[in-house]
Amino acid sequence: MILSLAWKNIWRNKKRSLIIIVATALGLWGSLLSGAIWMGWGESMVDTAINRDLAHIQIHKPGYAQNKEIINYIPDGFRILEETKNLPGVKAVSGRTLVEGMAASPTSTFGVKIVGIVPAQAKTVTDIYKRLIEGEYFTGSGGRNPVVIGRKLADRLGLKLHSKIVLSFQDLDGSLNYAAGKIVGIYKTESGLFDQSNVFMRQADLFRLLNTKPLIHEIAIRAESARIMPQVYAAVKANYPQLAVHTWKELAPEVAYTSTAMEAFTYIFIGIILFALLFGITNTMLMAVIERFRELGVLIAVGMKKGRIFSMILLETILLSITGGVAGIVIGGLSIAYFAHTGIDLSLLASSLETFGVSTTLRPFLPLDMYIALPIMIVITASLSAILPAWKVVHIQPSEAIRMY
Amino acid sequence: MPLIELHDLSKTYNTAAVPVQAVKNVSLQIEKQEFTAIVGPSGSGKTTLLNLIGGLDKPTGGSIFVEGKDIATLKANDLIDFRLHHIGFVFQAYNLIPVFTAKENVEFIMLLQGVSRAKREQRALELLESVGLGDKVNSFPPQLSGGQQQRVAVARALASRPSFVLADEPTANLDSHTAGALLDMMAQLNREYGMTFIFSTHDPRVIKRARRVVTLEDGAVKSDVRQNEGKRET
Numbered sequence: 001m002i003l004s005l006a007w008k009n010i011w012r013n014k015k016r017s018l019i020i021i022v023a024t025a026l027g028l029w030g031s032l033l034s035g036a037i038w039m040g041w042g043e044s045m046v047d048t049a050i051n052r053d054l055a056h057i058q059i060h061k062p063g064y065a066q067n068k069e070i071i072n073y074i075p076d077g078f079r080i081l082e083e084t085k086n087l088p089g090v091k092a093v094s095g096r097t098l099v100e101g102m103a104a105s106p107t108s109t110f111g112v113k114i115v116g117i118v119p120a121q122a123k124t125v126t127d128i129y130k131r132l133i134e135g136e137y138f139t140g141s142g143g144r145n146p147v148v149i150g151r152k153l154a155d156r157l158g159l160k161l162h163s164k165i166v167l168s169f170q171d172l173d174g175s176l177n178y179a180a181g182k183i184v185g186i187y188k189t190e191s192g193l194f195d196q197s198n199v200f201m202r203q204a205d206l207f208r209l210l211n212t213k214p215l216i217h218e219i220a221i222r223a224e225s226a227r228i229m230p231q232v233y234a235a236v237k238a239n240y241p242q243l244a245v246h247t248w249k250e251l252a253p254e255v256a257y258t259s260t261a262m263e264a265f266t267y268i269f270i271g272i273i274l275f276a277l278l279f280g281i282t283n284t285m286l287m288a289v290i291e292r293f294r295e296l297g298v299l300i301a302v303g304m305k306k307g308r309i310f311s312m313i314l315l316e317t318i319l320l321s322i323t324g325g326v327a328g329i330v331i332g333g334l335s336i337a338y339f340a341h342t343g344i345d346l347s348l349l350a351s352s353l354e355t356f357g358v359s360t361t362l363r364p365f366l367p368l369d370m371y372i373a374l375p376i377m378i379v380i381t382a383s384l385s386a387i388l389p390a391w392k393v394v395h396i397q398p399s400e401a402i403r404m405y
Numbered sequence: 406m407p408l409i410e411l412h413d414l415s416k417t418y419n420t421a422a423v424p425v426q427a428v429k430n431v432s433l434q435i436e437k438q439e440f441t442a443i444v445g446p447s448g449s450g451k452t453t454l455l456n457l458i459g460g461l462d463k464p465t466g467g468s469i470f471v472e473g474k475d476i477a478t479l480k481a482n483d484l485i486d487f488r489l490h491h492i493g494f495v496f497q498a499y500n501l502i503p504v505f506t507a508k509e510n511v512e513f514i515m516l517l518q519g520v521s522r523a524k525r526e527q528r529a530l531e532l533l534e535s536v537g538l539g540d541k542v543n544s545f546p547p548q549l550s551g552g553q554q555q556r557v558a559v560a561r562a563l564a565s566r567p568s569f570v571l572a573d574e575p576t577a578n579l580d581s582h583t584a585g586a587l588l589d590m591m592a593q594l595n596r597e598y599g600m601t602f603i604f605s606t607h608d609p610r611v612i613k614r615a616r617r618v619v620t621l622e623d624g625a626v627k628s629d630v631r632q633n634e635g636k637r638e639t
Contacts, residue, residue: 001509001516008504298500301461303489303517303565305482399461402496403452 002308006315010323013288017320020277020284024324025331027273028374032332035266036364037344042262044359046248048190049255051127053198054248055094055220056229057236059084062244064217070099070172070210077216080240084221087239089232091224092124095216097206101169103149103199105157112153112199114167116206125222128187128200134161135185138202145205147181150195151188161186167199171210179209190359192351263367270374274381277321281385285317289389296393297401306394313390314383321382322375329374336364406473408569408601409435409458415466416453416624427453429624430467435569438599440592442606442615450624451605452573458603459492459571460484472568489517493562495572499554501546507533507557508542514564532560536590552583559591569601576608588614 010017050056059080064072074080081095097116102109119138123129128148129137138146147165159165161183168178181201189195207214221236223229229247237245249256289296299309343361350360416428427450435441443451456462457469460476469477471491479487488494501510511529520528533542536556546554555575562570572591576584588611594600604611612618620628 001513005502005505005513012504294498295500295502298494298496299502300485301459301488302494302514302561303485305485305517307482308517399456402461402500 002312003315006312007319009288009292009316010320013291016284016287020280020320021324021327023280024277024321024378025327027277028270028325028328028378029332029335031266031270031273032328032366032374033335033339033364035269035370036332036336036339036366037362038262038265039259039366040340040344040362040364041358042259043365044190044362045255046259048359049252050248052131052189052191052194053126053128053220054251055125056223056226057221057233057245057247058251059219059221059236059240060217060244060246062242064244068098068100068217070170070217073097073215073217074219074243077219078214080243081216081219083239084219084236087232087235089224089228089235090221092121092222094118094121094125094220094222095203096122096218096220097203097215098217099169099206099210101167103153103157104166104168105159105163107158108156110153110156110196112167112197114169114199114201114206116201116203118203122200125220128189131187131189132185133188135183137185138200140184143182145179145181145201145209146184148185148187148200149183150198151186152192152196153199154183154186156196159183165199169210172212177209263370266366266370267373270377274377278381278385281317281321281382282388284320285313285385285389286392288316289313289393293396293401294403297396297398300396301398301402309393310390313393314386317386317389318379318382321378321385325375325378329371333366333371336366339364407434407470408437408439408472409433409603410470411458411467412470413467414454414457414464414469416450416457416462417465427624428457428464431621431624431626432467433619433626433629435601435603437568437601438595439617440595440602440615441617441619442604442612443619443621444605444607444612445621445627446607449621451607451621453624454621455571455573455603455605459494460488489514489565491568493565493567493570495555495558495562495570495575497574497577499546499551499558499578501554501557501561503546506543506545507538507549507560510546510557511560511564514561518565528564529560532563533557535594536560550583551578552580552587555579555583555587556590559587559594563594563600569603572602572604574606574608575604576606576611581610584608584610 059074061072061074077095081093084090085093094117099114101112101114103112133151137148149165154160163183165181165183166178167181168176171177221232223232233245233247296309300306340363343363346362347360411431411433414428414431415426418425418427431454443454445451453462457464464477468475476484476487502513505513508529511532512525515525515528530542533539536559538553538556541549541553549557576587579587591602592614595602606612616631616633618630618632619626
């Protein structure tokens with residue numbers, strides 16, 4: 001009955017209550033949508049980085065990150081690759097042979113990382129094959145030494161599809177090798193930096209050019225889902241204590257930080273909106289209380305304890321706020337779902353986005369925990385808003401309030 | 406033991422200019438089943454005295470015993486609880502909750518007392534029936550006339566099964582016909598259920614119907630007259 005009274009009290013002054021409900025709904029809708037865009041941005045950075053080359057987990061020889069020389073390959077790498085493939089929770093693995101070198105055209109040279117892959121294996125871990133804008137991904141014979149390069153590198157070197165490219169790199173002995181390759185595919189990812197510095201070759205071709213036994217420097221692991229990545233990581237780390245095992249968060253802390261920061265910004269932004277709304281709600285409730293001063297005095301006179309009156313005002317404030325809040329969450333959720341489905345086209349900002357490694361189609365995203373945290377934040381805001389009006393009410397002198405007209 | 410005993414009761418308001426003594430050394434005893442009117446001109450201290458008896462105000466001197474308990478010494482929450490269980494209030498301006506129906510208004514007091522829903526509903530319906538509003542239980546106060554609203558207020562005052570009902574100028578806002586009907590109803594409740602009524606009023610219709618008339622002047626008791634003795638209220 002108290003709940004019913006609180007709810008009915010809200011609608012005594014429909015216009016005033018609707019104003020604050022609409023303000024709450026619009027405030028939350030705006031903050032949720034903008035928060036979802038930021039988080040979509042962060043997620044896009046994470047997803048593209050994982051899909052492009054990081055995968056979920058990588059294994060290297062200890063010290064490889066500091067000294068990326070060809071001799072720092074993973075000892076017995078192919079056995080580890082096979083073993084890792086069969087670990088629970090592992091979806092796919094890809095062994096990579098990495099060689100630092102130079103790419104040259106008749107007009108220019110540029111420092112690159114030559115990545116030796118088994119195409120069928122690489123396809124299961126990363127999606128470079130989906131990013132081809134010209135040519136093919138090692139599907140045909142391609143002649144001797146087929147090479148797939150990024151659009152940005154092709155532009156820098158002035159090369160086109162089917163052009164010849166000269167790669168120079170040191171072999172295991174430290175001797176400088178030159179090899180001519182043919183560009184069979186040109187890819188373009190969200191990261192211009194990646195596109196200008198990664199050249200893909202078939203592993204077998206690279207071994208032949210290096211004149212070496214098969215060796216790999218990096219094992220990229222794709223877990224079945226991001227959720228079970230920590231368990232897979234723990235298992236790999238336990239199995240190979242002699243090797244350096246890192247998650248994508250350790251490999252690209254800036255990407256992980258951006259994603260976390262976006263979530264924090266969203267909470268801060270919503271917090272600011274709710275803080276502003278706090279004053280509006282307080283004002284509305286103060287007006288509602290002052291208008292009903294006599295009636296509240298009567299309630300105290302006939303036997304309603306002040307604690308109960310306080311609870312009633314608190315309940316009214318929470319109901320008022322949560323009505324607007326739920327409306328905002330529903331509208332926000334629907335807007336986010338709509339834009340997540342259609343995507344927001346940011347192709348006009350494509351060149352800037354390349355710097356951040358963000359997709360030009362942004363899909364807003366809001367984690368489920370935020371939908372749970374938000375009503376809690378609203379209830380806290382409402383409770384704070386109720387303090388002043390409720391404080392006024394509990395200090396009513398019934399004998400004075402009853403005489404008010 | 407008298408229902409209400411006032412000993413040397415005083416109330417002084419410390420206003421900005423000079424202290425105003427609204428009630429001066431009032432001593433009274435009110436027995437159960439009385440039908441008492443407290444009368445006097447405006448400013449004579451009727452409402453203040455009623456507020457003191459009802460525990461809505463604290464005296465600055467003297468004591469108020471209700472059923473042997475000195476209510477002036479009760480703490481705020483205990484006093485609210487005491488009012489809830491012992492005193493029924495009827496106000497001049499009815500003061501019903503406008504968003505509740507007549508039945509819900511009557512039920513609300515019982516909700517505060519912790520009465521079960523089924524019992525609340527049953528008693529609310531009985532009370533509204535007894536005040537002649539059996540057909541208006543689902544009406545909201547704005548849909549009722551002044552007289553009907555005051556009847557709901559009386560039903561509400563009785564809902565808590567109080568020891569007595571305090572009515573502050575209950576007929577002041579009613580036309581003579583409606584006021585008469587309301588007085589008839591309260592007299593009937595006094596006669597049939599032995600409910601004690603204490604009114605503050607300057608309405609001659611109420612004064613005429615009272616069996617005891619306490620007249621105040623400048624906050625002090627000027628006269629205390631019993632009338633209509635031996636004659637049951639009709």
